Amino acid sequence: MKTSERRTRIRDLLRTRPTSVDELAALFEVSLSTIRRDLAVLSDQGEIVRTYGGALSATPGEPTLHERETLAQAQKAAIAREAERFVRPGHMLLLDAGTTVGALAGRLSTWSGITVITSGLTSLNALADSDGVELIVLGGTVRHVSLGLIGPIAESTLRGVTADAVFLGADGVAADRGLCETTAEQAALKRLMVEQADEIYVLADASKIGRTSGHWWTALDRPWTLVTDAGAAEEALAPFYARPEITVRIAPLPRR
Structure with a gap:
């Protein structure tokens, strides 16, 4: 070539x-x-x-959820396996929209005795047939590109609950600024999810680490855990390791 x-x-x-x-x-x-x-x-x-x-x-277009589902599938599955370690029986969980969090929802479909509140139609589809999971779906406006629910209806519902843990996705994640998104509505809902949860987990594959192309931010100003895959470069992870409020968990890929 x-x-x-x-x-x-x-x-x-x-x-x-x-x-x-x-x-x-x-x-x-x-x-x-x-x-x-x-x-x-x-x-x-x-x-x-x-x-x-x-x-x-330099001029990226936002891929649709169906396009994202074909990307980094092994990495997202590994991140979901690692994130599942933080779930406990009896937990009430908040699940963000997105394909990586949706992969976690797929793993939770075999659980029983937990409650899941989600803004993502991907997680809804993964958990809809689960008899053991109490599933609560936030109302709101469907954002078709990501199949996530956003807006004042979703935020109003969310203000009435608290959760043991929230699992968030993002377009990008920076150690000093938090999570970036394409729209203000996405960032606003994530901020509220963070406020309503005791523990914060960010699920982001290696391509999201250090990415700051979005203009709307959700700051993470208390301890939180980044769960990423083994493809994340050490220099990209260095700013996260340097901050005492951030715990980094690397999800190993399965051996072939």
């Missing part, structure tokens, strides 16, 4: 999702240094934005 063709394909891939240097090197069967040179050129041309250990498009 010619260098120009590879760079064009990298640019087009990044328009669909953020990607790591390691993943790109494996995909195009070239060295890490070659990929870094490609990214440097694309960055200089204004086509992409470099991130810790990878890159994203």
Whole structure:
């Protein structure tokens, strides 16, 4: 493959999702240094934005939930397995919208004696047939791109409950700023979820670590746990390890 063709394909891939240097090197069967040179050129041309250990498009479009379901499936499954360790019998849980939290909901479908309150139609579908889980769905406006419920109706319902733990997704997560999202309504609902829960868990695959492309933020100003996958680069995780209020849990991928 010619260098120009590879760079064009990298640019087009990044328009669909953020990607790591390691993943790109494996995909195009070239060295890490070659990929870094490609990214440097694309960055200089204004086509992409470099991130810790990878890159994203300079003008990204938000992928739909169905598109996200095809991305990082093994990583999301591993994160869900690790997150499940924090669930206890009798817990009342808040589950955010999104595919990674939806993967956790799928694992909880075999549980009994827990209550789940969710703003995500993905989690609703995963738990709808579970006899052992009491399922409560927040009302509100459906955000079609993510199949999440948002707005004043969802927020009003949420103010009437408290939870043992909340499991949040995000478009990006930064150690010093919290969670970023595409819309103000998403960030507002997450802030309220954080207020109503005793324990906070953020489920984010490696592509979300250090990503700050969203303009709306949910600050996390008390202890919380980041659950990510083994593909997260050490330099990307360093700011999280440096903050005493953040616990980092790395979800190992299953051995092949």
